[in-house]
Amino acid sequence: MGDLNQSLPFMAQKSDNPLALAFSELKAGGMMMDMMTRKSGPIPDWPSFWAKRRPQFFGAYINIPFCQSICGFCGFYKVRPEPDLLKSYLTALISEIRRQGHLASDLDLKISALYLGGGTPSILSASEIERLFSEIKLHLPLTDDCEITFEARLSTLDEEKLKVIFASSINRLSIGIQSFDTSVRREAGRKDSREEIIEKLSLIRENFSGLTVIDLIYGLPGQSLDIFASDLDLAASCKAHGVAFYLLKAVPGSLWHKDITSGLKSPLDGLAKLSEYYALAVKKLSTHGLERSSNNHFSLPSTDRNRYNRLSMGRYSIMAFGAGAGGNHEGSHYYNTRQVSSYIEKIEQKQDPVALFQPSQPDYEIQDKISRQVQSGTINLDNIEIENGQRRDNFERYLEQWQSAGLLYQSDGGLSLTTAGYFWSPNLEFALRSLFDPKA
Numbered sequence: 001m002g003d004l005n006q007s008l009p010f011m012a013q014k015s016d017n018p019l020a021l022a023f024s025e026l027k028a029g030g031m032m033m034d035m036m037t038r039k040s041g042p043i044p045d046w047p048s049f050w051a052k053r054r055p056q057f058f059g060a061y062i063n064i065p066f067c068q069s070i071c072g073f074c075g076f077y078k079v080r081p082e083p084d085l086l087k088s089y090l091t092a093l094i095s096e097i098r099r100q101g102h103l104a105s106d107l108d109l110k111i112s113a114l115y116l117g118g119g120t121p122s123i124l125s126a127s128e129i130e131r132l133f134s135e136i137k138l139h140l141p142l143t144d145d146c147e148i149t150f151e152a153r154l155s156t157l158d159e160e161k162l163k164v165i166f167a168s169s170i171n172r173l174s175i176g177i178q179s180f181d182t183s184v185r186r187e188a189g190r191k192d193s194r195e196e197i198i199e200k201l202s203l204i205r206e207n208f209s210g211l212t213v214i215d216l217i218y219g220l221p222g223q224s225l226d227i228f229a230s231d232l233d234l235a236a237s238c239k240a241h242g243v244a245f246y247l248l249k250a251v252p253g254s255l256w257h258k259d260i261t262s263g264l265k266s267p268l269d270g271l272a273k274l275s276e277y278y279a280l281a282v283k284k285l286s287t288h289g290l291e292r293s294s295n296n297h298f299s300l301p302s303t304d305r306n307r308y309n310r311l312s313m314g315r316y317s318i319m320a321f322g323a324g325a326g327g328n329h330e331g332s333h334y335y336n337t338r339q340v341s342s343y344i345e346k347i348e349q350k351q352d353p354v355a356l357f358q359p360s361q362p363d364y365e366i367q368d369k370i371s372r373q374v375q376s377g378t379i380n381l382d383n384i385e386i387e388n389g390q391r392r393d394n395f396e397r398y399l400e401q402w403q404s405a406g407l408l409y410q411s412d413g414g415l416s417l418t419t420a421g422y423f424w425s426p427n428l429e430f431a432l433r434s435l436f437d438p439k440a
């Protein structure tokens with residue numbers, strides 16, 4: 001063992017309630033942690049970048065950063081869908097789909113998960129959705145079993161759009177419900193009522209041959225544990241194939257963050273309270289027969305592959321399309337320019353829309369293995385191949401300490417996350433990855 005007196009910043013607090021008390025803050029998970037901490041570098045030559053090593057798994061993300069109305073909790077970049085702007089954006093996006101699609105085909109890369117997110121992709125008109133998907137089909141090299149997810153907000157879906165969606169190659173609809181409760185929804189800036197969304201969801205379930213996934217948020221103002229329990233029951237009774245549940249944060253840039261900081265709105269619930277919602281979600285969804293597929297996503301057995309999210313959280317290769325979209329490959333990350341007008345201008349002038357490139361770090365393979373193990377719910381040091389020395393010792397010290405603090409337990413495959421371990425998994429991932437961060 002190395003220097004046992006050296007302090008490690010992510011030792012958990014030991015208590016009889018690790019779910020509520022293990023840490024006092026929750027780190028940003030996934031790619032966010034890299035985006036905020038990594039140095040940028042020169043934009044590479046893209047054919048050489050993608051040809052560097054054949055991706056083990058390859059996905060693509062298309063961003064539609066437009067929203068008709070703004071939800072109080074949302075910190076994503078989005079703009080109002082002025083018709084001319086939307087039209088020019090779609091044209092620019094299609095030209096990127098053609099250009100990068102051909103690059104991927106030339107390198108014989110096959111996309112096994114495609115995700116259209118935003119913003120609100122369902123804000124596109126029926127004819128725009130049709131046009132976009134005919135271009136996708138023609139120019140993107142999709143595998144035969146490609147998971148094609150389309151994010152939708154129910155208020156934007158009319159009969160005509162639904163018909164186009166049902167007839168398209170979309171095979172997974174991700175629907176942001178957030179809460180079924182009418183007053184909680186209205187407080188968050190969502191106009192449609194509980195009854196309206198239940199009716200539309202059942203129409204989708206009856207007529208759509210693909211999968212439906214419902215997104216919920218917990219900790220919303222006015223949403224008690226009882227209301228959240230009813231949200232989970234309703235998601236299950238609407239026969240969603242998958243349910244994802246996200247913790248509410250006052251995200252800088254959101255309307256609520258501004259109101260809370262200026263004292264116009266009460267602070268949101270703290271982590272100890274939020275952890276109760278998390279435990280409730282795990283219990284309720286398991287009772288309804290859904291199985292865990294990640295720390296915040298449960299699915300009906302053998303239905304929802306949740307493939308894109310697994311690729312993205314597991315730091316596999318993703319090709320990015322559209323303003324603000326982010327991609328990665330072999331430990332390097334890149335982000336397109338966020339401003340819609342500047343994205344359109346760059347594409348029209350045949351310039352690269354990438355605004356930020358973060359090259360890989362020396363130990364990215366170990367770091368990515370760590371992320372995949374934490375995401376999978378079982379950590380096994382034997383499969384990470386860390387040399388003997390201080391970093392390995394610190395890794396072991398973390399695992400031992402977290403086990404004694406109730407975040408991990410010994411299982412057949414290694415050390416598995418308890419419910420508390422899953423709740424705090426962004427901290428576990430951050431702590432273990434940080435051991436291999438050259439800045440640390």
Ligand code: SF4
Binds near residue numbers: 069070074076120
């Ligand atoms: S939550 Fe979704 S629909 Fe609401 S403002 Fe944000 S991106 Fe738009």
